[in-house]
Amino acid sequence: MRAEKSSHWHIGVIGGSGLAAGVDLDEAQEIAVSSPFGEPSGPVTTGHIGGVRFSFIARHGAGHRLPPGAIDYRANIDVLKRCGVTDVLALSAIGSLREEMAPGDFVAVDQFIDRTVGRRNSFFGPGMVAHVSLADPICERLSRLATAAARLAGGNVHPAGCYIAIDGPQFSTRAESRTYRQWGADVIGMTAMPEARLAREAELPYALLGMVTDYDCWREEEAGVEVSHILEVMHANAELARRTVRALAASLPDVREPSPIDTALEHALVTASEARDPELVARLDAIACRIFGERE
Numbered sequence: 420m421r422a423e424k425s426s427h428w429h430i431g432v433i434g435g436s437g438l439a440a441g442v443d444l445d446e447a448q449e450i451a452v453s454s455p456f457g458e459p460s461g462p463v464t465t466g467h468i469g470g471v472r473f474s475f476i477a478r479h480g481a482g483h484r485l486p487p488g489a490i491d492y493r494a495n496i497d498v499l500k501r502c503g504v505t506d507v508l509a510l511s512a513i514g515s516l517r518e519e520m521a522p523g524d525f526v527a528v529d530q531f532i533d534r535t536v537g538r539r540n541s542f543f544g545p546g547m548v549a550h551v552s553l554a555d556p557i558c559e560r561l562s563r564l565a566t567a568a569a570r571l572a573g574g575n576v577h578p579a580g581c582y583i584a585i586d587g588p589q590f591s592t593r594a595e596s597r598t599y600r601q602w603g604a605d606v607i608g609m610t611a612m613p614e615a616r617l618a619r620e621a622e623l624p625y626a627l628l629g630m631v632t633d634y635d636c637w638r639e640e641e642a643g644v645e646v647s648h649i650l651e652v653m654h655a656n657a658e659l660a661r662r663t664v665r666a667l668a669a670s671l672p673d674v675r676e677p678s679p680i681d682t683a684l685e686h687a688l689v690t691a692s693e694a695r696d697p698e699l700v701a702r703l704d705a706i707a708c709r710i711f712g713e714r715e
């Protein structure tokens with residue numbers, strides 16, 4: 420028998436731009452957790468809301484120190500997993516590529532187009548190869564719960580949307596913005612990839628609530644997006660994000676039923692035992708604890 424996840428929820432919240440102050444947790448404790456994959460964006464704040472455990476990490480670090488390309492997404496996911504997180508809710512500022520997704524709205528992202536390059540996008544590699552499925556990159560259950568919570572908190576929520584991840588740090592050109600619309604992308608950001616890929620490899624159900632801050636630059640008659648505007652919108656909406664997290668805590672079922680994502684690595688590992696790199700396997704002690712805790 421492989422170790423099962425606990426039947427208690429432990430939600431990891433990744434707070435994006437304008438949300439570094441975190442969520443209000445009871446008996447909050449800040450802990451520095453280290454990762455064999457690198458330097459996480461900062462400490463993890465762990466605590467609870469009404470009996471549900473939450474752990475929070477600020478994606479860009481305290482004071483928004485890190486640009487999207489310098490965030491160690493692997494370390495962030497690894498430390499959340501080490502803290503015992505069962506599910507991850509990511510909160511992000513997003514640009515809208517659709518008229519109907521207006522600034523101030525939430526979008527519960529359900530698909531991605533990944534245009535990022537050169538970011539470390541896997542925990543696996545030579546000596547331990549894994550191919551997880553990413554057809555449905557978002558946990559439908561957590562996304563549904565988060566959507567309902569954001570509505571209860573007073574948000575206008577679009578229940579689906581395709582997020583295109585760009586490297587940045589520059590915003591897009593008008594030609595790119597128009598192209599992404601033609602590709603079927605609904606919203607744009609710089610951080611959800613490889614974050615969502617890595618959460619899947621870590622067997623962590625992942626949902627992304629984006630808060631629309633701008634219309635990027637595809638509306639020809641308007642000036643392109645400016646970061647000062649994005650941060651203004653996010654600061655104005657930070658309380659809505661915090662209320663959403665509280666509403667989520669109140670609405671989670673008492674018992675966390677297992678998710679198929681809890682066993683995403685089950686048939687994904689392809690490297691024969693004798694061909695495995697022991698050093699890499701050791702680094703996977705948290706990410707693949709369910710597998711290696713038993714076999715190695």
Ligand SMILES: CSC[C@H]1O[C@H](OP(=O)(O)O)[C@H](O)[C@@H]1O
Pocket residue numbers: 434435436437478479486487510511512513587608609610611646649650
């Ligand atoms: C500060 S504006 C651009 C910045 O905001 C978004 O970050 P996050 O997803 O962490 O909220 C966007 O992806 C860019 O990194």
Ligand SMILES: Nc1ncnc2[nH]cnc12
Pocket residue numbers: 512513514515590591607608609632633634635636644649
């Ligand atoms: N227009 C935009 N492009 C990329 N990332 C964003 N984050 C918020 N708005 C954005």
